[in-house]
Amino acid sequence: MPAMSQPSRDRRRRRTYRVLAAAGALVTVGALAAALPATASAGEGHGKPGGHKPSRYQDVQLLSFNDLHGNLEPPSGSSGRVTELQADGTTKTIDAGGVEYLATHLREARKGNPYSITAAGGDMVGASPLISGLFHDEPTIEALNKLDLDVTSVGNHEFDEGAKELARLQNGGCHPTAGCYTDKRFEGADFPYLAANVLDQKTGKPILKPYWVWKKKDVKVGFIGVTLEGTPGIVSADGVKGLTFKDEVETINKYAKVLQKQGVKSIVALIHEGGLPSSGSYNYDCDSPGAGAGVSGPIVDIAKNITPSVDALVTGHTHTAYVCTIPDPSGKPRMVTSAASFGRLYTDTTLTYDRRTGDIARTAVTSANHVVTRDVPKATDLTELISRWNTLAAPIGNRAIGYISADIPNTGTESPMGDLIADAQLAHGKSLDAGTDLALMNPGGVRAGLTYAAKGAEGDGVVTYAEGFTVQPFANTVNLQDFTGAQVVQALKEQVSGVNASAPKILQVSSGLTYTLDLTKTGADRVVADSVKLNGAAIDPSATYRVATNSFLAGGGDGFTTLGQGTNDLVGSDDLAALEQYLTANSSATSPIAPPAADRITIVQ
Incomplete structure (x- = not known):
């Protein structure tokens, strides 16, 4: 796999996208059903270029990760390893993580997929190593821009330094007390942070966009982003001062209706709340012996109560890995995923978009977690970014x-x-x-x-x-x-x-x-x-x-x-x-x- 510089594909900068609202998505391993609907046809509709009329169905690739926590360099010790379940029931550990490798894996995964979205499930920053934390996480935002992240939910750690600092990470500008760290103005995130359930107590409105819509040609996918309602209990009081955190399910159901009224029927929820799988192996089948039977925790009840109009859930917070199908309120299976933490995994999900209905054909959704191995070439632009910030941090670090x-x-x-x-x-x-x-x-x-x-x-x-x-x-x-x-x-x-x-x-x-x-x-x-x-x-x-x-x-x-x-x-x-x-x-x-x-x-x- 050759080393790749910044790809020439669309940069997805906020100026070039039509932002209808905000939300980010993810999905992971586990198949709702491997087969496409019987009426699906091949051709452009499944990522194969051609001059003929697009087929009814279009595969949309959703790449996702969560809980990066500013880990730009490969995490050390157990924080930089994942456990893989082998066919014979034994396990092995694999060194994983580091944004230089994550960039290479994501760029390789996108090849041949013109309909590709990259989303995250919150806690991109906060509790970060020195290379990012020393500079109020500006290096991580710059790295995420280079990773071509399209959208993310906020997590609880996005509030470690308060709502004003989160707004600065979104919009750019020098830090109010530390000032500018380089001779260039910090530009902020190219992607929208979504905070549908985080309200300003004075206005009663979300502090950031509640949802966002990805569009390419005639395909539209909406994202709704929330963090856990219990954020005030796990963040310092100063970090959440003046904010109200609403129920995750009620908020997602509310904005799913808003998106549907706008004609957006394909919807992914980015939820910074998660579950606890029965196994620590990233490739554990948590649908065995039944749908979602191998995962517990808050996300289970959340998933069971979110409106069926939401097609997939990308989750986080618990730093665990799973790809499960948990039944929605109508009893139909729905993909729920999480990619551990620290950039050690990413999830590759296929959402099959039905052009006739504008919705996702959920019986065709497939997903899997993949290890960010360190046996691939480093992305040179991320290496340069890390080197630049390490030079500034070295005298202290x-x-x-x-x-x-x-x-x-x-x-x-x-x-x-x-x-x-x-x-x-x-x-x-x-x-x-x-x-x-x-x-x-x-x-x-x-x-x-x-x-x-x-x-x-x-x-x-x-x-x-x-x-x-x-x-x-x-x-x-x-x-x-x-x-x-x-x-x-x-x-x-x-x-x-x-x-x-x-x-x-x-x-x-x-x-x-x-x-x-x-x-x-x-x-x-x-x-x-x-x-x-x-x-x-x-x-x-x-x-x-x-x-x-x-x-x-x-x-x-x-x-x-x-x-x-x-x-x-x-x-x-x-x-x-x-x-x-x-x-x-x-x-x-x-x-x-x-x-x-x-x-x-x-x-x-």
């Missing part, structure tokens, strides 16, 4: 901040990386107030582990600032607050109850705090109250404890309402600074930090 003796992974209910961060925040808390007792860290705020093998020229075991930034990219502050012992126990119970009952969020805990998590029980009872101890002594319900958390948890984020009720607040440095201080103080080239044992939570299964 290459600085050594610590040393480790082995990989410190971010895996498991209690992860070694989570424990290390909690220990760092406890140490930072003690530097502010010697009476600090413990630290709690939300698992979603730990974005990666640390790898022993050198990524660049720094040497094995060296932790660079760029690597630390990848682990802790949110710029949350470390906050100290007072809680009673009863509140500490209640916060631990909120890991597995309330909004977290069906999908537990297990806090990472600092050294000295121990307890038992009994997964054979249900709800809050899974946290064994009398097992909660600090330095070997039982937590006293009436005593006061000084607790370090990040500002996200201190605001009650992730459903931890009790952690939003602390008193005697003291705000420290940002969380990355706390991690850097801890690594610098506790490691050296001759005495590196070993991975924590991750044995503070005793799990009963």
Whole structure:
């Protein structure tokens, strides 16, 4: 496969498209039925050029991905691998990801497909590695433009820096405080961000376009884009200030009617909410033994209630891979897909457009996830982009901040990386107030582990600032607050109850705090109250404890309402600074930090 520069095909820039509204789509593996309708004919209608009259049916290629999170360079460690299920039932891992390779794969896939759309399911930016995050994700938007992305839904991470910053990424302009990073004005996204269910509280209207229509000749496909209704619970309060997030199903059904009134009957929903497949393999058949039987989670109920007029769902958020057919409200199968995360997979879906009805022949829809392997030539224009931004980031990113003796992974209910961060925040808390007792860290705020093998020229075991930034990219502050012992126990119970009952969020805990998590029980009872101890002594319900958390948890984020009720607040440095201080103080080239044992939570299964 030859290396390809920016393709000469239509650039799909917003100035050259007729934007009727906004929305992005995706579909993946799993066939509703492999055969075309019996009346379908060959010829131009199926991508084969010819001078004759177009056939009734036209295959439209939909390429999609989700949850890129600014991963322009190949992700390292487990974040840069996918698992493939083999015919004999065994699995193998494949190194995957990196936009230089993603561009090559997408460009090759588009060859011979004049009717091709590229869509995404949100979280293109946010929680990004240093090369993008340091520059407020301008590099990722530039990369997505080069990837010829046509449309995307917003995700929750598009709101990490608030609605005004999201609008800047869409429309362009220099950052209001950081200014311009180069001598060229940032142009913004060539593609529309869709936010149908995100309303301005003052106007009651969507903050960005709710839908968008792709057109080529006589073929029209509409896209509706939404993020999860629960976004305010997983984003900092400042990021969603002044915004209202509406129900996903109600919003999609509303705009499907709007599109139909405009004569657009082929509709794809881009939904930044997802499911949990029964297998971690990207090519697992989640339609076995029945339609959608192998996937669970929020997307199942959403899919079952979205109007049948929507033909396919492209989803995200859970960073998992699946291609399933989940029945719509009329009982007919409908494609629902997700392409994992970090640009490791892309989905190639065939939507068969019926020119007579203007709708998708859903019995002919096919889809599959494909690995973004690294055995293809790099796209030279993306290599140049990465090199340019790395040159600007290098003076900051290459600085050594610590040393480790082995990989410190971010895996498991209690992860070694989570424990290390909690220990760092406890140490930072003690530097502010010697009476600090413990630290709690939300698992979603730990974005990666640390790898022993050198990524660049720094040497094995060296932790660079760029690597630390990848682990802790949110710029949350470390906050100290007072809680009673009863509140500490209640916060631990909120890991597995309330909004977290069906999908537990297990806090990472600092050294000295121990307890038992009994997964054979249900709800809050899974946290064994009398097992909660600090330095070997039982937590006293009436005593006061000084607790370090990040500002996200201190605001009650992730459903931890009790952690939003602390008193005697003291705000420290940002969380990355706390991690850097801890690594610098506790490691050296001759005495590196070993991975924590991750044995503070005793799990009963």
